Amino acid sequence: MSWELIKEELKARFRKVKLLLLDVDGVLTDGRIIYDSAGRDSKFFDVHDGLGVFCLGKFGINTIIITAKNSKTIGPRSKDMLVAEVFADIFPKTAVLDKILKKYRVALDEVCFVGDDLVDLSLMRKVGLPVASANASSEVKEAAVYVTNCLGGRGAVREVAELILKSQGKWKDVLEFYGA
Numbered sequence: 001m002s003w004e005l006i007k008e009e010l011k012a013r014f015r016k017v018k019l020l021l022l023d024v025d026g027v028l029t030d031g032r033i034i035y036d037s038a039g040r041d042s043k044f045f046d047v048h049d050g051l052g053v054f055c056l057g058k059f060g061i062n063t064i065i066i067t068a069k070n071s072k073t074i075g076p077r078s079k080d081m082l083v084a085e086v087f088a089d090i091f092p093k094t095a096v097l098d099k100i101l102k103k104y105r106v107a108l109d110e111v112c113f114v115g116d117d118l119v120d121l122s123l124m125r126k127v128g129l130p131v132a133s134a135n136a137s138s139e140v141k142e143a144a145v146y147v148t149n150c151l152g153g154r155g156a157v158r159e160v161a162e163l164i165l166k167s168q169g170k171w172k173d174v175l176e177f178y179g180a
Contacts, residue, residue, distance in 0.1 A: 052161030
């Protein structure tokens with residue numbers, strides 16, 4: 001969605017964000033999990049989403065991954081993206097919320113969470129800016145304040161990162177960093 005088309009009330013919510021929480025499967029990936037014959041999993045991550053998360057970290061917005069599953073693929077990818085912390089094998093996802101709020105010194109209304117499926121609902125109902133990826137379940141979309149135009153694993157996280165950075169006046173700094 002074009003920045004100009006975002007309503008002022010929604011821009012104000014993005015402006016408050018100090019911390020981004022992300023699900024993995026269906027948000028940072030397209031939801032597919034591939035198992036090889038040895039039982040090892042593979043996931044598809046989008047490079048554009050990764051650059052969005054990297055830019056958030058570079059310009060002062062921490063990102064934390066909270067996933068109900070665990071995968072060896074998450075560690076290297078989160079390091080590439082400058083993710084501040086990863087919580088894996090977490091259910092319900094709200095189980096780590098108080099710890100995160102205290103550690104990162106943020107209030108609930110300063111937290112954005114992007115989810116896509118039922119396991120994300122408890123956390124979406126707590127944070128100030130719940131976002132659903134375009135491929136999210138209908139229940140998650142109903143709980144969201146914003147539904148991305150892009151699919152999970154195909155630009156949804158980049159879309160959210162840009163909205164945060166633009167709303168906070170940091171997008172010009174990102175462009176300057178890349179020589180644009």
